[in-house]
Amino acid sequence: MSESQKNRGLGAAARVTALASSVMDLHVRIALQEMDREKRRLISGGIFLAMGGFLMLFALLASEIILVIWLQDILSWKIEWTLILLASINLSLAGISLRIGGHLVKGPYLPETLQGISKTTKAVLGKS
Numbered sequence: 364m365s366e367s368q369k370n371r372g373l374g375a376a377a378r379v380t381a382l383a384s385s386v387m388d389l390h391v392r393i394a395l396q397e398m399d400r401e402k403r404r405l406i407s408g409g410i411f412l413a414m415g416g417f418l419m420l421f422a423l424l425a426s427e428i429i430l431v432i433w434l435q436d437i438l439s440w441k442i443e444w445t446l447i448l449l450a451s452i453n454l455s456l457a458g459i460s461l462r463i464g465g466h467l468v469k470g471p472y473l474p475e476t477l478q479g480i481s482k483t484t485k486a487v488l489g490k491s
Contacts, residue, residue: 386483397475427453 427449434445 383483386486390479390483393475393479 431442431445431449434440434448435442438445440448
């Protein structure tokens with residue numbers, strides 16, 4: 364192999380490495396922009412969810428007190444049985460909610476970035 368062929372091969376490898384590096388830098392910049400946008404959205408959403416959660420908790424507490432009083436009036440049960448019934452209903456609803464919530468939280472959080480990295484990897488490796 365002559366000296367000029369070695370230099371040409373090293374030059375091509377350097378160009379491919381530089382191309383891959385610049386494309387990955389671009390994807391990192393895009394990911395940082397997405398993260399910044401998502402961070403603002405998540406913080407504001409979290410504040411509103413917390414506020415709504417506290418208000419819902421107070422409303423739920425008031426409605427459960429009313430339900431306990433109503434069940435004691437209608438069914439003439441002792442307070443223990445009424446509270447056991449109410450706790451069972453609450454536990455069932457909490458379990459269902461946690462199950463559904465856990466299912467909804469799974470998945471990729473930055474689909475644009477994942478798609479871009481996938482395209483870059485395919486381009487660098489020469490796959491179509």
